[in-house]
Amino acid sequence: MSDVLLSVRNLGKDFGGVRALSGVSFEVRAGDIHALIGPNGAGKTTLFNCATGVFPPSAGGVWLREHRLTGLPPHHIARLGVARTAQNLRPWRDMTVLENVLVGCHLRGRRGLLSGMFRFPGTCAEEKRLRDLALQRLEQVHLAEYADVRVGELPLGQQRMVELTRALAADPHLLMLDEPAAGLHTRETQELGRLLTSLREQGLTILLIEHDMSLVMSICDRVVVLDHGEMIAEGTPREVQSDRRVVAAYLGEQA
Ligand SMILES: Nc1ncnc2c1ncn2[C@@H]1O[C@H](COP(=O)(O)OP(=O)(O)O)[C@@H](O)[C@H]1O
Ligand SMILES: [Mg+2]
Known part of the structure; x- marks a missing residue:
């Protein structure tokens, strides 16, 4: 079977x-x-x-x-x-670890990235839900303490984990x-x-x-x-x- x-x-x-x-x-x-x-x-x-x-x-x-x-x-x-990572590292290096993972969350978020950007009514609760979800994901891969660090400042191994976490965040x-x-x-x-x-x-x-x-x-x-x-x-x-x-x-x- x-x-x-x-x-x-x-x-x-x-x-x-x-x-x-x-x-x-x-x-x-x-x-x-x-x-x-x-x-x-x-x-x-x-x-x-x-x-x-x-x-x-x-x-x-x-x-x-x-x-x-x-x-x-x-x-x-x-x-x-379907979520993927690329062969050449592509996390957005100028963004923080948390922001990277949030991008992944938004891919499956109910209201989508655009409504998040324009702050349509009703997105605040959704924002908080996604933030909590992103932090939870980061805890799973032991990166929560780097949530506010710019990705470009992390060693390669951790940058890869950020990219993987971003993919996972889309659930x-x-x-x-x-x-x-x-x-x-x-x-x-x-x-x-x-x-x-x-x-x-x-x-x-x-x-x-x-x-x-x-x-x-x-x-x-x-x-x-x-x-x-x-x-x-x-x-x-x-x-x-x-x-x-x-x-x-x-x-x-x-x-
Ligand atoms: N965008 C592209 N344009 C032209 N040729 C490509 C492109 N992507 C891959 N190729 C060619 O296709 C073949 C397979 O590449 P690729 O899929 O990257 O192999 P692998 O990931 O197994 O190393 C190679 O000959 C590569 O040069
Ligand atoms: Mg390849």
Whole structure:
């Protein structure tokens, strides 16, 4: 019995002459941590961009249950319950930690960011509710004491946690993380692993692009492997780890 949350069907993306994705199909089960791995240039970030409305695919599509995501604008996809982080750190550095997380809250807030900005009647209670929610989120990731610090002043590991918290603040069904452990120390990576595991226990589904294989192997339920835009393997971490095509793809990258 598996409950599918996200379906990627025959997804293709060309950039001029470059075929970044070709015929990629897989499903992410609700409640899983699902990894997307592969050498640099394999098409992982492109798959995220197609799924979150950054650009349209050249073929196929991505569905969140019965909703076709591909073709929708990013804010609409966010409202359906998909939150993501970017490979290159993008928290707004001049804003405080709390303000960053509030932006995430507003993505799902009942009255939306615009009414918050223009202070329509009835938004004060909503503002307070969102502030409390944001602070609660920051406590979960041990960042509450930095609520009023500008993000640009924090070390990289904490900046990444701010970005992750901002994504979580939108209260998504699906969290898509693009290399969240890049640049983190071993201890920070282990902490991230524990956080993601506890989020899964709370019912969140996570699609994770990650190069840190020990993190992937220790927390993921299933793994999809891309190479040159094609899916070359899919299975449990143990299955893909011993797959000859996967080993060859990674050895090829090192060579
Ligand atoms: N916006 C873009 N315009 C042109 N080419 C792109 C763009 N995004 C990605 N590519 C190309 O698509 C391929 C896959 O890139 P990417 O999805 O970033 O790989 P990965 O995230 O697996 O390292 C690469 O050849 C890359 O140069
Ligand atoms: Mg990438």
